[in-house]
Amino acid sequence: MWLALAAWLALSLLAGTGAKDMCGGPPRAPSHSIPAPRLSPEEQLSPHMPESLRCDACHAIAFQIEEQLRRAEGKVGRKALSESDYVEVLERSCSQGWESYGVQELDGEKRLAGPGLPRQEPMTVMVMGGPWPSRLSKMCHGYVGERGEAQIYGAHRQGPAALRELLCHGEKGACAGSKSGGPAPPKAMQNEL
Numbered sequence: 001m002w003l004a005l006a007a008w009l010a011l012s013l014l015a016g017t018g019a020k021d022m023c024g025g026p027p028r029a030p031s032h033s034i035p036a037p038r039l040s041p042e043e044q045l046s047p048h049m050p051e052s053l054r055c056d057a058c059h060a061i062a063f064q065i066e067e068q069l070r071r072a073e074g075k076v077g078r079k080a081l082s083e084s085d086y087v088e089v090l091e092r093s094c095s096q097g098w099e100s101y102g103v104q105e106l107d108g109e110k111r112l113a114g115p116g117l118p119r120q121e122p123m124t125v126m127v128m129g130g131p132w133p134s135r136l137s138k139m140c141h142g143y144v145g146e147r148g149e150a151q152i153y154g155a156h157r158q159g160p161a162a163l164r165e166l167l168c169h170g171e172k173g174a175c176a177g178s179k180s181g182g183p184a185p186p187k188a189m190q191n192e193l
Contacts, residue, residue, distance in 0.1 A: 038105070046131070047131070047134070047135070047138070048135065048138070049135040049136070049138075049139055052110065053103070053110065053111070053112050054139075054174035054175075055168060055174045055175035056111055056112035056113075056117055057112055057135070057136055057139055057174065058139070058143075058164075058167055058168035058173065058174040058175060059116060059117055059164065059168060059175075060101055060112060060114055060115070060116050060117055060136060061094075061136060061139060061140045061143060061167065062116075062160070062163050062164045062167050062168060063115060063116025063117070063160075064093050064096065064098075064115070064116065064140070065090065065093045065140070065152065065156065065163065065167075066156060066160050066163055067116075068089050068090075068092060068093040068096075069081070069086065069089055069090075069093075069153065069156045072085060072086070072089045080157065081153070083149075083150070086149060086153040087149045090144050090149050090152060090153070091144075093140065094137055094140035094141045094144060095137060096137075097133060098132065098133035098134075098136040098137055099128065099129060099133055100114045100115055100128075101113065101114035101115075101128065101132050101133070101136060102114065102128030102129070102132055103132065112132075143167050147166060147167070151166065152166065152167075155167075
């Protein structure tokens with residue numbers, strides 16, 4: 001009996017299957033490989049948000065501003081905030097960490113992903129951290145500087161759609177060239193002499 005068991009074990013090892021596989025171990029799941037987005041030099045190194053991601057970034061910023069202002073109003077019973085309060089909330093909104101945002105590649109197209117943005121494919125790799133948080137913060141501060149705290153807060157008081165319209169979809173907004181609210185098509189490259 002022992003001789004037969006030893007022969008079976010030796011043959012199993014020589015055949016490349018371990019005793020664990022032969023003794024009813026769980027079957028191996030098929031492996032899937034999901035590549036990380038391939039980022040261009042601009043997407044990796046530039047301090048500015050790439051043009052193709054500005055519309056997504058604007059929607060993320062509008063969402064975060066809306067959330068921060070809504071929470072602050074909730075603390076004072078949904079009444080309007082004083083000027084000093086909403087200025088402070090907007091500063092805090094733009095200076096937050098932004099670490100929950102990153103880039104995914106879906107069907108060859110890079111998209112910003114994170115809270116307040118359309119749900120993306122669950123089986124993708126998202127590149128987070130790196131330059132994305134500082135780019136979002138910089139854009140947010142730029143919007144507050146260009147539009148002004150009072151105008152942004154006034155749009156917030158009209159509702160989330162009004163805030164997104166003010167920041168993202170106006171004549172010069174990041175989503176102005178887009179019909180669906182998604183990122184604007186990339187601009188043609190110009191030759192530099």
